[in-house]
Amino acid sequence: MGKDKNYFLNEKPEKMTYGGVFRKINDWARARSLWVVAYGTGCGSIELRPTFTSRFDAERLGMRMVGTPRQADVLIISGYLTVKTLKRVIRVYEQMQSPKYVVALGACPINGGMYYDSYNAINRLDLYLPVDVWITGCMPRPEAILAGFKRLQELIDSGKADGWKKYIENLDWYRENQRKIIKNWRMPNYNW
């Protein structure tokens, strides 16, 4: 990736600070304060507005939106992912601090959904990013999203939400898959 090395993860981190004596306490706390990146990739982000505002009020479960990936724990892939968006999503995901979790919303990240024959939308998300919870539907209602987050909390509580660890362990495998569709890692210069 050359000179853009600051944008993406270039090599595996030497040590992962996770575990230890306080792992259970930390996981218990983490599961109860999930901060979500306010980034919508597809049509599913429409459902996130009622989920996070007063109608369904996800904040009572300790979840809220944050504007920057550095402070966030959860990345929601809300709907179809185009090749162009995938590059940005990988960049956002690699900027998040571990432990981090990915929730995939809707049918499109699972198998392409109604865009399975599109020249532009990817078919299976888990070839490119590790996914912890899938929420099916086209699109899932806010109730389904909340149920999915309940499941994510259970997984974090029991220490099973280990997608971020898998990503680091198998970084080369993920990179190989990503390189198959992303030829050019250069990001355009957004100066307008």
Add this chain to the structure above:
Amino acid sequence: MEILDKLKEKFEILQSQEKREDLALVGTTEKDLIPLLVYLKEYEGYKTLVMISCVDWIEEGKFELVYNLWNPSKKHNILVKTKIPREAPKFQTIYKIWPQAEAYEREIHEMFGVDFEGNPTQHEELILEDWDDIPPMRRDFDTLKYSMEKFGEREPKSGIIIRKQISEQYDEWRRK
């Protein structure tokens, strides 16, 4: 319709039709298209270019460019059409008449491969980054085949859970 009669006197009109009360359609030759657009803009009050569109007539071997104009005072739309050859398609840009045409021409260049001579930004990527095939909106482009080759099968053939298959794929990859 008054405007259609006027146009027939002045230009070579191949087809003309009154679609609705507020919409007319005019087909003209490649050569007469730009004079016709300028005439409509400067003399008849069709000031706004709503959009440019492209149709692929693969059986005839032609691309059809459609220019949609809008007259705000008469509240009337007019569609101006022309056909250009499908092999090495080439047409003149109209971005000096309407600056907003630059973006439409750029999109048509990306999606159909029509070369608009004189458009300064048409070779920049608009939607598709690193595109490596023929332009995707052409009718001879097989989008399902492209998707299968590039993004893989829609679902695993044996019907097992994807998550399990992924961990199997890690293991296979590590063994290599």
